[in-house]
Amino acid sequence: MLTLQRRQLVGHDILLARHGNHICSMRLDRSTGRVIALLDDGSVDSAPNLISPDLQLPETIQSVLRNDWKFLATVSGCVAGLAGVMIAAAFSLAGLSADPALAELMTTYQAY
Template sequence: MITLQRRQLVGHDILLARHGNHICSMRVDRGNGRVVALLDDGTVDSAPNLISPGLRLPDTFRSVIREDWKFFAALSAIGTGVGGLIMAVAWNFSSTVMSPETIQLMSTYASY
């Protein structure tokens, strides 16, 4: 079940426990799964962002979109295509059912 909650960064806690107030800034290196900290003496330290590499973290909204963007793009394209097809069929059907005077009246007045 997708919970869509924010992931807790374990690396932040590890670095805070190691260095405390000596940390100037921290950043997340998502490619390597680590948190990198710049210390006040100019050195750099890093910590892993996962407790266990096989641990399955809860999905977030961004992770779902990042993994399934092709599916959502295809779904949007299909919806647009079906909507366009329905409008074309409705336009064609309306021209066969209504008289040309009624169609002209509906297209000239803004209230319709």
């Protein structure tokens, strides 16, 4: 089931347990899967972000977009193309009509 909640970073907890209030800032290094902390004295410490590499974490909005961006872009393009075809068809039908009242009705339908 898709929960779309923020993932808890295990590395943050590990670094907080090690150093407590001596941490100035923390950042996530996605390429190595580690959380890196800058300490008061200028030193740097890091901790792994996962308990187990095969642990299945809940999905987030960012992870869904990162994994499925090609599919979402394709669907969005198809919907935009279909909408363009429908608008073009409505204007062409309005132009083919011999009755000017029908043409005016079809072109101003969005106003209602």
